[in-house]
Amino acid sequence: MTRQMTGAKMVVQALKDQGVDTVFGYPGGAVLPIYDEVFQQNDIRHVLVRHEQGAVHAAEGYARSTGKPGVVLVTSGPGATNAVTGLTDALLDSIPIVVLTGQVPTFMIGTDGFQEADTVGITRPCTKHNWLVKDTNKLADTIHQAFHVATTGRPGPTLIDIPKDVQFAQGTYVEPQKARTEHYQPQVKGDIDAITRLAEMIEAAERPVFYTGGGVINSGTAASQLLRELVDATNFPITSTLMGLGAYPASGKNWLGMLGMHGLYEANMAMHDCDLMINVGARFDDRITGRIDAFSPGSKKVHIDIDPSSINKVIHVDLPIVGDVGHVLEDLLRIWKSRGRKTNVEALGNWWKQIDAWKEVNCLDYKNSTQTIKPQHAxxxxxxxxxxxxxYVTTEVGQHQMWAAQFMGFDEPGRWMTSGGLGTMGYGLPASVGVQMAHPDSVVINVAGEASWLMNMQEMGTAVQFRLPIKQFILNNERLGMVRQWQELLHGERYSHSWSEALPDFVKLAEAFGCKGRLVKDPAELDDAIQEMLDYDGPFILDVMVEKHENCFPMIPSGEPHNKMLLGEASTADAIGTSGAVLV
Structure with a gap:
């Protein structure tokens, strides 16, 4: 039995049938019919953001912390173009979101009508797939397809552009189970022969390492559990990208810490010197690989990924396995166990001795102060x-983001939300809004820098309106910290526009938004200030004034391999008995 309804009603019905409970959006003329339908129902919560970029980042936070797709509703023209940064962010970090945009009526498309933009053309490079729907009878089917594409295979953003006359017109509603999805069915099971070969490589490896990424988290909690079982059973060391933190617990005995440009010394050294690298759900991005021709030069490389286009895209691997991480790890464990659960125990023991020696460098060591709050100490x-x-922790982008990854530990997946691939300043505040909407009883903290936080500070209005007790932990060095660090180390200390001379009073800003704020400068008062932030039952801005010229170490300089890292004074002294940041 078919159901007839308007396109606008189809949108709301399709969202309900897809299990959507929250939509982040901002109304405008081209989506008013949909907003009228939203008004007439109570099953879906609509969160009124203050900027469309904030809507998409909020949806990303929601999606990353729940495993469910985030949904965005914005108007045509500037509404859609304002969403582009969030779409690109979600594409690079493989976050499943569905964005619904309004469009001028079909007969006006191409006439440069008011608030018209070629949304499908603009967003084609920054979505997994997008659609312009000109026939109301095809609208419901398209929305169901968009959810399928966004959540199947390597997750990512999809977009549906809906002209206003399509929203008003009557059409036939298609149920989700009748939607056309057979044309996109990515391979989820890995090749058994290749997985068996990997089991053989695990048995023979002398210096192995698991290199894991966000794909483990995207595959679901079962994949993280299988990864933990495999790591514990083999006793192999494990490291992770920025996006993969939490897939293996930071408190786990095999954990080496984060990998890459600001990764830990022992993790980077293990990656450089290993003889078997098993990449599980990561994409060999440049912040991890450094100089490609010197990346892990003596290792056999295995890459497990559901996205076949990621295989051999950056690093040529010896054994590719295309498939969902969870399915592949399940088969790998079964095959490896059936072969006798063998590893090269003696060689592995020597490998751990070497890793323990690298750990003694204490690469995160720093000189603390009783006069000034060091960001690491905070x-x-x-x-x-x-x-x-x-x-749950979200972050903005910059030094504070790297310090948070270094000094905060995550034992579960989906507890760490950050902008990895695009490095989007302004991500963290709206993302914390999305996370708190999904987890109203949890503690949600956004670790921020003052410059990055200011980019989407208007979303504090959203937090106040929806009574979201998000905690904004701002490490305020009055500088564009990462830019200033690069200018110091790589550009002859020429600090070109890496600070602002007109920063706001964040406590007064908090009060202006209708929430609470506190400024802390004295290290002795820091714990009390953090506790006050946590105890307050509403949104809170904690302005932590930190050392202005602290650098984030370790750091792999551009063009250097993993075994050439800059270390800070304290850890360098531990390593080689000298002081000052040097390449070791």
Whole structure:
């Protein structure tokens, strides 16, 4: 039995049938029929953001913390173009979101009508797939397809552009189970012969390492559990990209810490010197590989990924396995166990001795101060005080992001939301809004830098309106910290426009938004300030004034391999008995 309804009603019905409970959006003329339908129902919550970029980042936070697709509803023209940054962010970090945009009526398309833009053309490079729907009878089917594409295979953003006359017109609603999805069915099971070969390589490896990424988290909690079982059973060391933190617990005995440009010394050295690298759900991005011709030069490389286009895209691998991480790990464990659960125990013991020696460098060591709050110390205290809480952490982009990844530990997947591939300043505040909407009783903290936070600060209005007790932990060095660091180390200390001379008073700003703020400068008062932030039952901005010229180490300089890292004074002294940041 078919159902007739308007296109606008189809949109809301399709969202309900897809299990959507939250939509982030901003109304405008080209989507008013849909907003009228949203008004007439109570099953889906609509979160009114203050900017369309904020809507997409909020949807990303929601999606990353729940495993469900985030949904965005915005108007035509500037509404759609404002969403482009979030779409690109989601594409690079493989976040499943569905964006619904309004469009001028079909008969006006191409006439440069008011708030008209070629949304499908503009967003084609920054979505997994997009559609312009000109026939109301095809609208419901297209929406169901968009959810299927966004969540199947390598996740990513999809977009549906809906002209206003299509929203008003009557059409036939198509149920989700009748939607056309057979044309996109990515391979989820890995080749058994290749997986058996990997089991053989595990048995023979002398210096192995698991290199894991966000694909493990995207595959679901079962994949993370299988990864943990495999790591514990083999006793292999494991490291991760920025996006993969939490797939294996930071408290786990085999954990080496984060990998890459600001990764830990022991993780980078293990990647450089290993003889077997098993890439599980990562894409060999440039922040991980460094200089490609010197990347892990003596290793056999295995790449497990559901996206066949990622295989051999950057690094040529010896054994590619296309498939869903969860399915591949399940088969790998079964095959390896059936072969006797063998590893090269003696060689592995020597490998761990070498790794333990690298750990003694203590690469995150820094010189603390009783006069000034060091950013590393601030994050250590935040970690210590919130450890064990039902906690989710988002970040902005910059030094604070890297310090958060270094000093905060995550034992579960989906607890760490950050912008990896695109490095989007302004991501963290709206992302924390999306996370808090999904987890209203959890502690949600956004670790921020003052410059990045200002890019989408208007979303504090969203937090106040929806009574979201998000905690904004701003490490304020009054600088564009990462830019300033590069200018110091690589551009002759020529600090070209890497600071602002007109920063706001963040406490007064908090009060202006209708929430609470506090400024802290004295290290002795830091714990009390963090506790006040956590105890307050509404949105809170904690302005932590930190050392202005602190650098984030370790750091692999551009063009250098993994075994050539800049270390800070304290850890360099531990390593080679000298002081000052040097290449070791």
């Amino acid at each position: 994050l250590q205290r935040l970690e210590a005080i919130t450890r064990g809480m039902d906690r």
